[in-house]
Amino acid sequence: MEINGRTRTCGLIGNPVEHTLSPVIHNTLAERFGHNLVYVPFPVEAGRIGEAVAGASALQILGLNVTVPYKGEVIPCLREVDSLAASIGAVNTLVPVQGGFKGYNTDMEGLYRAMMTEGIRIAEEEIILLGAGGASRAVAYLCAVKGANRIYLLNRTLEKAQNVADEVNRAAKRQVIFPMALADFGSLPDRKFLAIQGTSVGLAPHVDDVVIDDKRFYKKVHTGFDLIYSPWETRFMKLVKENGGHAYNGLKMLLYQGIIAYELWNGVKVSEGDADAVYEKLKEHFV
Numbered sequence: 001m002e003i004n005g006r007t008r009t010c011g012l013i014g015n016p017v018e019h020t021l022s023p024v025i026h027n028t029l030a031e032r033f034g035h036n037l038v039y040v041p042f043p044v045e046a047g048r049i050g051e052a053v054a055g056a057s058a059l060q061i062l063g064l065n066v067t068v069p070y071k072g073e074v075i076p077c078l079r080e081v082d083s084l085a086a087s088i089g090a091v092n093t094l095v096p097v098q099g100g101f102k103g104y105n106t107d108m109e110g111l112y113r114a115m116m117t118e119g120i121r122i123a124e125e126e127i128i129l130l131g132a133g134g135a136s137r138a139v140a141y142l143c144a145v146k147g148a149n150r151i152y153l154l155n156r157t158l159e160k161a162q163n164v165a166d167e168v169n170r171a172a173k174r175q176v177i178f179p180m181a182l183a184d185f186g187s188l189p190d191r192k193f194l195a196i197q198g199t200s201v202g203l204a205p206h207v208d209d210v211v212i213d214d215k216r217f218y219k220k221v222h223t224g225f226d227l228i229y230s231p232w233e234t235r236f237m238k239l240v241k242e243n244g245g246h247a248y249n250g251l252k253m254l255l256y257q258g259i260i261a262y263e264l265w266n267g268v269k270v271s272e273g274d275a276d277a278v279y280e281k282l283k284e285h286f287v
Contacts, residue, residue, distance in 0.1 A: 001031060001038070008037040009059075010265060013052050013074075014067030017041035021282055022065055025258035028278045035266060037062060044070065053077040057100050063265035064094040064101070065258070071134065078103045087171050088138045093261040104264060107135075108142040110257030111227075111250075118248055120194065120223055123147035128188070128195040128221070130211045132160040132179075135227055136198030140164060143196075144172035152188060153179045154212075185217050192222040195240070202226070202234040210235040218243035226250060232286040251286070255279050 001007075012022050018041070026039035042064075044052045049070045054077070056064055066074050071090040075081055078091065079100035085091045091103035115122065127148050129136055132155035143151050155161035161179035168177045180187070201211045213235075218224075224240035229251035237247035255278060259270045 001027075001036070003038060004036070006036055008035075008062040010037055010039045010063045010065075011056075011061065012039075012041045012065045012067060013044045013049070013056075014041075014070055015043050015045065017043050017067065020067070021254065021285060022258055024281050024285070025255060025278055026262055028281050029259070029262050029270065029274065032274050032277065033266070033268060037266075049073050050077045053094070053101060056094075057096070060096070063096070063261065065261055066092050066094065066103075075103060077101075084108070088141050090134060090138055092257065093264060095264050104261075105138070106257040106260035106264075107253070108138050109260055110255070111139065111253045112142060112146065113256040113260075114248075114250075114252035115225065117252060120225065120248070122194075124149050125194050126189070126191060127151045128193045129153050130182075130195065130197045131155060131199035131201075132157075132164045133199060136196075137164050137168070139196055139198050139227075140168045140177055141171060144168055144174070144176045148176060151177045152193075153177050154182050154185060155179070156182050182212065185212060185214075188220060191220070193220055195221040195224045197224065197226040197228070197234070197236045200228070202231075202236055203228050204230045207231045208235055210239065213239070215239070215243055218245065221245045224248070227253060229254060230286070251282055252279065255282060 012020055020041050023039050030037045074091050079097050080102040082104045085103050085105035088105050093104040093106045094101035122143050125148050127143055153161045158181040165177035165179040169175055201209050218239045221240050222245050224247040226234045226236050227250040228234050229249045240247040
C-alpha cells in the first residue's frame with residue numbers, strides 16, 4: 001500500500017506495545033479490503049493516557065485499540081462507553097464520536113467467536129475459570145451472560161475470587177459464579193468441565209509455569225482454553241491433552257477481537273475467508 005495524503009491511521013495505545021501482533025491483523029485486512037489505512041503501535045507513558053486520547057481525537061485518528069495497563073484507566077477519558085464495556089469495566093477499542101471517542105470491549109465477543117469456530121459452547125456448560133484478575137473477571141461475565149450453568153472461579157486467594165463472583169452475580173442477576181481457593185480444586189464435582197485459563201501464568205518466557213500442576217485436576221477437563229497464545233502450546237494445554245482433553249490457545253481470540261474493532265472503524269463485515277487469511281498470517285509468527 002502507498003501511504004499518501006489520504007491515508008487514515010489506526011493504532012494501539014498501551015505500555016509496552018513492542019510485542020503486539022495487532023498490526024498484522026489490521027494491515028492485512030486493510031490490504032484485502034483495499035482500504036487506505038495503516039495501523040501502528042503508540043507507547044503511552046504512565047499518567048498520560050488522557051493526553052493520548054485527546055491527541056488522537058485532535059489528529060482525527062480513525063480508531064484505537066487499548067491494551068494493558070490502560071483498559072480501565074482510559075474510561076474516564078471517553079465521551080461514551082458501550083454498555084458491555086461498562087459492565088466489564090474494561091475498554092479495548094475506541095471509535096470516534098463527536099468530541100472524542102466511544103469505548104467498546106471487543107475482547108469478550110472475540111473470545112466467544114473464537115470458541116464458536118472451535119465448536120466450544122458456553123450455554124449450559126459447567127465451567128472452571130482459573131484466576132480472578134481483570135481478564136478472568138471479563139470472561140466470568142461473558143460466560144454468565146452466554147448461559148453457562150455454573151462457573152467455578154478458582155483463585156489463589158479466595159477473597160479476590162469472592163469479590164469477582166459477587167460482582168458478576170449481581171450483574172448477571174443470578175447465582176452462577178462459585179468462588180473457590182485453588183488449593184481446594186479436589187472438591188470440584190466429579191464430572192467433566194470446560195476449563196478457561198485466564199491468568200498470565202505460562203506466558204513466554206515462563207513457559208514451564210502452570211497454575212495447577214496436578215493430573216487429578218486435568219482428568220476433570222474435557223476442553224481447555226488458554227487466553228495465552230505465546231507460547232503456541234502452554235503447559236496448561238499440554239496437561240489437558242496428556243489427560244485426554246482438547247486444548248486451544250488464545251490466538252483466535254486475538255484475531256476476532258481485532259476483526260470486530262476493524263469492522264467498527266470501517267463499517268464493513270469481515271468474511272470467514274478474510275479471517276482465515278489473517279489467522280494464517282498470525283500463525284507465521286509461531287509455527
